[in-house]
Amino acid sequence: MAGVTVPTDVITYRAAVAEGIAREMRRDASVVCLGEDIGAAGGVFKTTAGLFEEFGPTRIWDTPISEQAIVGAAMGAAMTGIRPVAEIMFSDFLACCWDYLANEIPKVRYMTGGQVTVPLVIRTANGGGLGFGAQHSQAVENWALTIPGLKIVAPSSPADVIGLMASAIRSDDPVVFFEHKGLFASKGPLPPADHVVELGRASVVREGDDVTLVALASTVHTALAAADELAASGISAEVIDLRCLIPMDLTTVLASVGKTSRLVTVEENPHQAGWGATVVSVVVDEGFELLDAPVRRVASANVPLPFADALEDQVIPTTDKVVAAVRSVVNY
Amino acid sequence: MSETTELLDLYERMAVIRRTEKAAYDLFLAGLVKGTTHLASGHEAVAVGASAALRPDDYVFATYRGHHHALARGATPEACLAELMQKATGLCKAKGGSMHLTYAAGNMLGSYAIVGAHLPMAVGAAWSARLRGTEQVALAFFGDGATNIGAFHEALNLAAVWKLPVIFVCENNLYMEYTPIGAVTAADHPAADRAPAYRMPAQVVDGNDVVLVREAVATAVDRARAGDGPTVIEAETYRHYGHSRTDPATYRPAEEVERWMKHDPIDVARARLEALGVAPDSITVVDDRATSTVAAAIAAAKAAPDADVAEAFTDVWADGGAQWRV
Numbered sequence: 001m002a003g004v005t006v007p008t009d010v011i012t013y014r015a016a017v018a019e020g021i022a023r024e025m026r027r028d029a030s031v032v033c034l035g036e037d038i039g040a041a042g043g044v045f046k047t048t049a050g051l052f053e054e055f056g057p058t059r060i061w062d063t064p065i066s067e068q069a070i071v072g073a074a075m076g077a078a079m080t081g082i083r084p085v086a087e088i089m090f091s092d093f094l095a096c097c098w099d100y101l102a103n104e105i106p107k108v109r110y111m112t113g114g115q116v117t118v119p120l121v122i123r124t125a126n127g128g129g130l131g132f133g134a135q136h137s138q139a140v141e142n143w144a145l146t147i148p149g150l151k152i153v154a155p156s157s158p159a160d161v162i163g164l165m166a167s168a169i170r171s172d173d174p175v176v177f178f179e180h181k182g183l184f185a186s187k188g189p190l191p192p193a194d195h196v197v198e199l200g201r202a203s204v205v206r207e208g209d210d211v212t213l214v215a216l217a218s219t220v221h222t223a224l225a226a227a228d229e230l231a232a233s234g235i236s237a238e239v240i241d242l243r244c245l246i247p248m249d250l251t252t253v254l255a256s257v258g259k260t261s262r263l264v265t266v267e268e269n270p271h272q273a274g275w276g277a278t279v280v281s282v283v284v285d286e287g288f289e290l291l292d293a294p295v296r297r298v299a300s301a302n303v304p305l306p307f308a309d310a311l312e313d314q315v316i317p318t319t320d321k322v323v324a325a326v327r328s329v330v331n332y
Numbered sequence: 333m334s335e336t337t338e339l340l341d342l343y344e345r346m347a348v349i350r351r352t353e354k355a356a357y358d359l360f361l362a363g364l365v366k367g368t369t370h371l372a373s374g375h376e377a378v379a380v381g382a383s384a385a386l387r388p389d390d391y392v393f394a395t396y397r398g399h400h401h402a403l404a405r406g407a408t409p410e411a412c413l414a415e416l417m418q419k420a421t422g423l424c425k426a427k428g429g430s431m432h433l434t435y436a437a438g439n440m441l442g443s444y445a446i447v448g449a450h451l452p453m454a455v456g457a458a459w460s461a462r463l464r465g466t467e468q469v470a471l472a473f474f475g476d477g478a479t480n481i482g483a484f485h486e487a488l489n490l491a492a493v494w495k496l497p498v499i500f501v502c503e504n505n506l507y508m509e510y511t512p513i514g515a516v517t518a519a520d521h522p523a524a525d526r527a528p529a530y531r532m533p534a535q536v537v538d539g540n541d542v543v544l545v546r547e548a549v550a551t552a553v554d555r556a557r558a559g560d561g562p563t564v565i566e567a568e569t570y571r572h573y574g575h576s577r578t579d580p581a582t583y584r585p586a587e588e589v590e591r592w593m594k595h596d597p598i599d600v601a602r603a604r605l606e607a608l609g610v611a612p613d614s615i616t617v618v619d620d621r622a623t624s625t626v627a628a629a630i631a632a633a634k635a636a637p638d639a640d641v642a643e644a645f646t647d648v649w650a651d652g653g654a655q656w657r658v
Contacts, residue, residue, distance in 0.1 A: 072452020
């Protein structure tokens with residue numbers, strides 16, 4: 001009998017955040033969430049919707065607008081037997097508590113000679129595309145990349161949100177988990193109950209022979225759109241979703257460049273000190289002989305994020321910019 | 333334990349700290365301690381008195397002036413001095429140094445060198461105790477200078493709103509680094525006067541009297557364990573040295589220094605012992621034992637092997653390593 005299939009096996013990136021957290025909270029009573037408006041309000045992006053109803057006020061804690069207290073308390077709790085999941089509403093606000101990300105959380109294990117462990121996750125909504133202007137739209141994953149001692153996750157799909165959330169929460173190391181604002185409404189398959197994606201494993205999301213595109217979070221979709229367009233003119237692009245900046249899976253990148261001999265990074269963070277610079281530096285160091293063309297980085301321009309859509313498009317990576325960069329290295 | 337025995341024990345702990353700090357000072361001059369030190373001579377009664385009011389499983393967070401806090405929670409003078417001397421046997425394997433002494437085995441969860449940063453951590457440890465259903469409390473020691481930084485206010489507010497078992501102990505030594513605290517603070521008592529704004533009780537106490545400190549902290553601990561929330565204690569004390577190794581503290585008026593040196597916490601405790609009828613000879617025995625303890629610690633730290641260079645690449649991650657890429 002033919003019938004309509006109800007797509008219960010599809011989930012949005014937004015709902016995947018709450019689903020990923022909920023799965024871990026069900027299996028581990030020490031997982032507790034804190035942040036601004038994450039409780040009954042369900043989060044300003046609704047990424048914690050349903051958690052307060054399921055787990056209640058003893059595990060889902062609304063905080064004041066006190067970013068230092070949020071991550072500082074999360075750190076103290078993590079050192080003493082809890083696995084906190086702290087939300088910093090917009091990644092731009094990480095600057096308000098940067099001392100904890102730069103000086104405290106990543107260093108305490110090391111500077112105490114391994115006496116303490118800090119198993120926490122700091123989740124934050126990152127990136128542009130929603131027209132929020134210069135203080136609510138930045139892609140700041142490269143800020144975290146400057147700090148030894150932080151693991152850095154930035155998923156591109158709902159399934160990866162869930163699988164990487166599982167690994168992040170189970171990790172005994174501090175993890176900064178960048179959720180991309182521009183992807184919240186996107187949909188994908190709901191992964192099975194035991195879905196776990198190991199930290200530091202890049203994914204080859206499209207195979208190709210002529211050029212390697214290395215992307216992260218939102219730019220995975222930009223790179224895939226560019227690959228579609230390039231395919232129409234006979235250029236075969238391989239797209240790698242890096243998934244994590246730390247650990248950074250350069251083995252997968254080098255293997256791909258070994259096949260394609262060309263590399264383009266697609267980054268939403270600013271070009272200056274963006275993560276692609278680290279990728280490129282390793283590839284030219286360890287894979288110089290693999291390359292048949294200069295490498296290119298498509299990253300955001302070195303200006304603050306403007307408000308207007310037309311202006312923002314000038315600054316952030318777009319399909320057209322990626323296509324142009326790929327053509328330049330393929331035609332080299 | 334009788335009152336006398338207990339006070340003798342507190343006296344000995346303070347005597348050991350005083351001698352350890354003097355050793356740190358001397359070893360620096362001898363070129364055996366590098367970097368910097370922020371000595372706590374003069375502050376002993378705050379660390380020892382407060383620690384005496386805690387259970388072994390309670391949490392303590394301290395500052396870069398924290399040798400006395402590590403020692404008061406059970407770290408040995410040998411491990412502390414070895415850390416300062418960059419030895420493999422140092423408390424933090426010579427990866428922390430003077431400003432980061434940590435003794436997790438005694439739930440002394442770190443000395444932090446960014447002013448005020450550890451106050452929210454103490455709040456988090458207290459929150460954790462609540463979540464896990466224990467009766468542990470968390471205590472943060474901090475200086476008067478920390479009362480003007482945002483983290484102090486964020487920590488007090490959150491602790492009060494969540495009614496957490498935290499004791500905020502300010503060591504008010506009258507100077508934020510080189511500047512009189514009163515010159516830069518719109519409050520007479522920089523910690524205690526701010527507490528009422530957060531609906532939190534506060535007590536100003538003579539920080540050079542170990543008995544009074546212990547009593548004040550014990551009252552706060554009782555409140556915390558009973559679920560009645562956080563307390564601020566402002567313990568007035570004085571540094572015997574400058575802010576850090578390079579500071580001769582010439583900005584402090586001579587009569588002020590003299591007045592405080594006459595109110596030395598060890599002398600105050602000794603006077604209390606004598607008032608309890610303890611013979612001077614009995615106190616001398618304790619003094620001599622403290623001297624021997626620290627002398628042995630100095631010798632052992634000097635004899636210890638230097639830091640293992642391989643340790644530069646351990647302890648970044650929980651797996652013990654430092655691997656950043658795959």
